[in-house]
Amino acid sequence: MSTQPHRIFTIGFAGKSAEQFFTILKDAGVQRVLDVRLYNSSQLAGYTKSSDLPFFLRTIVGAAYIHLPAFAPTKQLLNGYKKGEFTWPEYEREYAAILDRRQPHRDLNPDDIESGCLLCAEPTADQCHRRLAAEHLQRIWPSLVITHL
Numbered sequence: 609m610s611t612q613p614h615r616i617f618t619i620g621f622a623g624k625s626a627e628q629f630f631t632i633l634k635d636a637g638v639q640r641v642l643d644v645r646l647y648n649s650s651q652l653a654g655y656t657k658s659s660d661l662p663f664f665l666r667t668i669v670g671a672a673y674i675h676l677p678a679f680a681p682t683k684q685l686l687n688g689y690k691k692g693e694f695t696w697p698e699y700e701r702e703y704a705a706i707l708d709r710r711q712p713h714r715d716l717n718p719d720d721i722e723s724g725c726l727l728c729a730e731p732t733a734d735q736c737h738r739r740l741a742a743e744h745l746q747r748i749w750p751s752l753v754i755t756h757l
Contacts, residue, residue, distance in 0.1 A: 612751060613751045613752075613753050614718040614719070614721065614722045614749065614751055614752050614753065615722060615723055615752075615753050615755065616721050616722075616723075616724055616725070616726065616742055616745065616752055616753070616754055616755075617636055617638055617723075617724070617725035617726070617754075617755050617756070617757050618725060618726040618727075618728070618733050618736075618738040618739060618742050618754065618755075618756045618757065619632065619633065619725050619726075619727055619728075619738075619756075619757040620727075620728050620729055620730040620731050620732065620733070620736060620738070621654070621655070621656045621727070621729055622729045622730060622731045623731040624731070626654075626655040626664075629655070629656075630664065630665075630668045630669055632757050633665070633669045633671065633725060633757070634668065634669045634670070636725070636755070636757055637723055638669060638671050638723060638724070638725040639670075639671055639672065639722070639723040639724065640671055640672040640673070640674055640721075640723070640724045640725070641661070641665055641671055641672070641673050641674070641724070641725050641727050642674050642676050642679075642721065642724045642725060642726050642727065643658070643661070643673065643674065643675045643676060643727045644676050644677075644679035644680055644726050644727060644728055644737065644738055644741055645680055645727065645728055645729065646677070646680040646681060646682075646683060646686055648661075648675060656727065656729075658675065661673055671725075674724075676712065678710050678712030678715075679707070679712050679726070679737075679741045680737070681699075681703055681706065681737050682706060685699065685702050685703060685706070696735050699735075699737075700740060703737050703740050704740065704744070707740075707741070707744050713744070713745060713748050716745075718749045718751070718752065721745065721752075725757065726738040726741055726742055732756075733756040739754075739756065742754045
C-alpha cells in the first residue's frame with residue numbers, strides 16, 4: 609500500500625439547504641459521495657434521496673455517487689440508539705463490532721475513496737457513524753486524512 613496521504617471527507621445533510629450542501633461538497637473538491645446511510649430513499653432524505661442524488665452530484669458538483677451499505681449500522685442498532693436503548697459509547701462499540709464482522713474495506717482501496725465523502729444525515733460528525741466509519745478506514749490505512757465538512 610502506498611504511504612501517500614489520501615483524503616476523505618464526511619458530511620451530514622440535516623440542517624443544510626440543498627444550496628449549502630452542494631456548495632460545501634463542490635468547494636471541498638469532493639469527487640465522489642460514498643453514501644453510508646441505512647435508509648437512503650425515504651422522504652426524509654429530501655434532496656439526498658438515492659433516486660435523485662446521483663443526478664444532483666453529477667450536475668452540480670461533478671462528483672460520482674456510490675452507495676456503500678456495508679458501512680451502514682444495522683436497523684436494530686440505529687433504531688435502538690434513537691429510542692435510547694444504547695448510550696453513545698455502547699453504539700460506538702457495537703458499530704465497531706459490526707464493521708469488524710463485515711470488513712467492508714476489503715472491497716475498497718485508498719484510491720477508491722480518495723477525495724470521497726462519507727454521507728449520512730446527522731448535522732455533525734460527533735455522534736454519527738460516518739465519523740466512526742472514517743476512523744475505521746484510517747486505522748486500516750493510516751495515511752488517510754479525515755476532514756468533517
